[in-house]
Amino acid sequence: MxxxxxxxxxxxxxxxxxxxxxxxxxxxxxxxxxxxxxxxxxxxxxxxxxxxxxxxxxxxxxxxxxxxxxxxxxxxxxCLPAGAIKRTQRSGESVYNFVNLDTDINSLYKINSNFRNRLSSADNPFKEIMLDLIGEMSQKSTWTLQNILFIEFTLADRKGTLSYLNIPTYKANFFCDSRVIQSFGGIYDRQFQLDVMDYILTDRDLKYLVDKQIRNSIKQERKIGGNQCYNAIKLRFFINSYRKGSVDMSSKRLYFAYNEGQKIGKHLNNNKINAMAYKLLNAIKVGNRSQFFDVLVRSYMGVECEVPRVFLNVYSEKDMDFESVAQAFVAGLVSSKEKDENKEEN
Ligand SMILES: [Zn+2]
Known part of the structure; x- marks a missing residue:
């Protein structure tokens, strides 16, 4: 040496x-x-x-x-590997990480120490630090987020890999939106919160995670209420809006659909709610709008209510976000049976 x-x-x-x-x-x-x-x-x-x-x-x-x-x-x-943080993945493989930010060496040291302390054996360790960062967002700017770079490499026998993750402008704007921070706060389950962050960071569609989560809460495998799913649906709506550069970013329709779901659910017993929620989820999963509306119209007829215009609009207009509105309705429907949980969630 x-x-x-x-x-x-x-x-x-x-x-x-x-x-x-x-x-x-x-x-x-x-x-x-x-x-x-x-x-x-x-x-x-x-x-x-x-x-x-x-x-x-x-x-x-x-x-x-x-x-x-x-x-x-x-x-x-x-000396480069000496500055990186070594961690062991679930598979037993060693991985090196480094968080880079356009800042002075002290802040850089601090953010990496923080990263090391929060480290779990998760596959995407950056989701934890991102949740921390948006939590203390008042001091951070969009600019900070845009300049963050997560680096990861392995050094296994000449088969090493190097990958990195950065935050594009639209996503940095998304994370700085107070409604987004609020929606993240509305997801109480730490694991669910981390999963949502992981999906957003790796550009996967949140509708799959929401679908899985609503099904879980029907089965009551994990006690994650419809309200938390509703917050994840809102996040999906906001990230899609930022990605498309939409001007109108009102999530009013989602709130309305969620409330309608709760309203219908109050007329039904748990078994009926479960059966209906499964039917609706299946229709949403395959993108079958007419099947979804078929079930929806029947449920409104069953409780002798008029089908609200919002649903008819979503049905007829192709570019409207069918999945988000439909999932919000199901989340509301499912949440209406969690009577004990509602208190702490509201
Ligand atoms: Zn030189």
Whole structure:
């Protein structure tokens, strides 16, 4: 280590003064200092971050694949894994993580220490730190979120992987929205909250998670009420709106549908609610609008009420968010049977 990495730095400084003018020098690709050691930044000595330069000329401008690196930068790269946080995954594999933020070194150290302390064996550890970050959002700006970069790498026998996750602008705006922070707060179950965050960070559609969760609460496997599902549905509506850049972001329709679900549910016993909720969920899952409305209209007829216009609108207009409105109705329906839980949730 001393000979190969540290002595060469001192040696180079000496040579610079001695052999001035006679050396063929290059500029380091990273710090642009002059160097003549002939080290190149490539896969053979910088495994994982470097590429096989000679074989991947098309990666380089003008196919000039030389990437000189000075001994000092080489030492810094060499120390890179020391700054990362090592954790063991469920599979037993070691994974290294680092959270980068465009900030001073003290804050960077703090955020990474915090990350280490919150670490679980979860597959996506970043969801925890994101929940923390939006929790203290008053001090954070959209800009901060946009500049956060989560890095993860493994170093297993030449089969290492490197991946990263960043927050695009629309998602940063989403996380700074007070209604979003409120909806996250409305999900009391920590695991459900983490799952929702995971889905949002990895761009998966929340409707699948909501579907699973409503089914669970029908079966009462986990005591997560319709109210918490309703908050997840709102989050889905907001993230979709931000992604599309919608101007109208009122979640009034969802609130209305949720209340209607509760209203109908009050007329029914638990068995009827369960049967109806399953039918509706199945229809939503396959995107069958007419089947959904069939069940819906029957239920309104059963309790001798008029079907509200909102549902008719969602049925006829293609671009309206059928799934969110429909799921909100089912969440309300299911929540009407959790009479004991309602008190603490409201
Ligand atoms: Zn350098």
């Amino acid at each position: 001393k000979v190969d990495f540290i002595d060469v730095i001192e040696l180079e400084e000496d040579e610079k003064t001695k052999k001035k003018g006679r050396r063929k020098v290059y500029n380091c690709s990273f710090c642009s200092r002059e160097t003549d050691h002939g080290y190149d930044f490539e896969e053979s000595n910088f495994y994982l971050v470097g590429v096989s330069n000679k074989n991947q000329r098309n990666f380089f401008w003008d196919q000039n694949f030389k990437m000189p690196i000075c001994p000092l930068c080489r030492l810094i790269f060499m």
